[in-house]
Amino acid sequence: MPDLAVVHGRSPSFYAVFDRKEDGDPGQTHYCPGCGHGILTKLLAEAIDALGIQDRTVLVSPVGCSVFGYEYLDVGNIQAAHGRAPAVATAVKRSRPDSIVISYQGDGDLAAIGTAEIIHAANRGEAITVIFVNNAIYGMTGGQMAPTTLVGERSTTTPWGRDPTVHGYPIRVCELLATLEAPVHIERVGLGSNRQIMAAARAVRRAIDNQVRGLGFSVVEVLSPCPTIWGLDPVEAQTFVRDTMPRTFPLGILRDRTATAVPRPPLPSPPDPAELPGILGLDGATAGTTGGRAGGPRHAGADHRIVAAGFGGQGVQVLGEVLAEAGLSAGYHVAWLPSYGPQMRSGTSNCHVRLCGGAVDSPLVSRPTALVALNQPSLRAFLPRMEPGTLVLFNADAVPPDGLPRGLRIGAVPATAIADRLGSPRAANMVMLGALLEATGMLAPGVVEATLQRMVTDPAWRDLDLAALRAGQRAARRALPATCLHRTAILGAPGPPGPGPRPS
Ligand SMILES: Cc1ncc(C[n+]2csc(CCOP(=O)(O)OP(=O)(O)O)c2C)c(N)n1
């Protein structure tokens, strides 16, 4: 690797204009004068230039003062949730192994809310580069204590100074990570003097070069001035980094296995989705009733988007799970997304289920093809979001006469009353599922029955659920208006069982 050269001019890895600074000099960043982020962003750009990797670099920007990294560096940019940059970087690197992925994180981001992410990414030896900016404080939010705040240092949350007996000691992240086997390069540098900045430039470039060479996890911790929050002028802040911070955070290389490390082998390929039912043992379980394997032509173009909603304890999630499991058995691509409050009972509970002929693009259902409402509050909550033509099945003797959007295919199924007569109102969820199957024809009842046989191990409940399912089908045939029933789509008839693909 060539040594650092002195270059006068703007790094090509920077955008020509920084749009964020629209009210001032478009060549300026938003960082305060003397901020270490500004220096470090420049070192990053120079390293990217020197290694010739601008077109394949992906910068994962954090939450913190450096949140706008994507406004400055002309590379692939992703903004991650607070602390989650190593997880996002992992995903990018694994899916695009040729990319050079840099996770850039502050100390609040990496060492507080993101502690788990950094430890596990390092422990897995992800072939990413992490730049960890330690300014001993939460800068962006106005100066709260960070895990790295020095003993005695004042912050808005430690106005009398950090007291280890109350707040614990500063966490030395590099030392922690150096206990792990996988990392190849761990180094701490500073921005406290020109000499330190030159060393930081070398460390940053090396940590990225390790990735270019296909080696594993590299992290560079950078002690960095934050004059604004520290209440110092830029020179005083730099002196603090140079003279004071290294007493708690010694500079140097804590791990260097780059000479002996071998390039990480490519990850094993994930199985073909078509093989999953076999791997999961789902194909044999319902043999003869599955109606085809995943991705088969039988469901081509199908996209059933169902929302089921009710109170906790009404079996909304079980309804969704049975539907999803049966869909998987029948060869659909499937997603089941549960959502419920902290209460076990009586809180709201809903789930999104998708049964698709092709790959599921999102588990979230924002434009349902069917709503199954097990109680009145759920009906009222979800109805306004339903588009004309959506099937709505409501657990009641009759649909409410007022406040219904126009154009819905809405029908009442007295599921609780039916289930009560069969033995327990708790089987109302299966009555509603039976009605849904009858109305849509999305699954052959035999597939769902086989799924129930498999999932419900208590014989008494299994019999009740099966009876409730069949009663729901009968009730739908008897009580639902013709507009709710897609009789031609009921399985057994050829052709796609649902509407064509549409964005969720
Ligand atoms: C999930 C979440 N929690 C809290 C916040 C508020 N927040 C924004 S920046 C920040 C601290 C950032 O500090 P640090 O990572 O040290 O970066 P700096 O600003 O010092 O560069 C916090 C707590 C948030 N945006 N998101």
Ligand code: SF4
């Ligand atoms: S508050 Fe501190 S970390 Fe944030 S931009 Fe200003 S000097 Fe930099």
